[in-house]
Amino acid sequence: MPRISAGAPRGVQFDLEWRGDEAVRRKLAKARKSLEKKLLRKAMRDAMKLVQALAVRLAPREKGLLRRTIKVRAGPRSRSSISILVVVGEGWYRGQSYYAAMVEYGTRYQHAQRYLSGAYLRGGPAARDQVVRVVWGGTVRELT
Numbered sequence: 001m002p003r004i005s006a007g008a009p010r011g012v013q014f015d016l017e018w019r020g021d022e023a024v025r026r027k028l029a030k031a032r033k034s035l036e037k038k039l040l041r042k043a044m045r046d047a048m049k050l051v052q053a054l055a056v057r058l059a060p061r062e063k064g065l066l067r068r069t070i071k072v073r074a075g076p077r078s079r080s081s082i083s084i085l086v087v088v089g090e091g092w093y094r095g096q097s098y099y100a101a102m103v104e105y106g107t108r109y110q111h112a113q114r115y116l117s118g119a120y121l122r123g124g125p126a127a128r129d130q131v132v133r134v135v136w137g138g139t140v141r142e143l144t
Contacts, residue, residue: 043134044084047127048072052086055119060103069097
């Protein structure tokens, strides 16, 4: 309820106390969590695109098929975690780029060419820092 404050010459002071329905409170908390997850998911996807670009540069190139099949995908969903992955094609030993795992890990006939794990090791810290920066900036922006 608004009331005129005694100390201020022409000011109006609003005292607000929440005594609302518990269901409304839960909805507000749920909306805040979904906004946080949305912000985090977008930040993680953008950061993993840096790792993807590095994996494409590190991948061996003969016909370019392996490089073209490196993609950023959402991982398995759950209520408690968000997962964004850099994957090759349809998965190890599947699809046109079935040989991606053989190139990554090597065989007894050829040495390993660590293009994907190398990209994670080299680009991971920068991607993590970018996620922290974006989430922190987005959180501050949402609170102001």
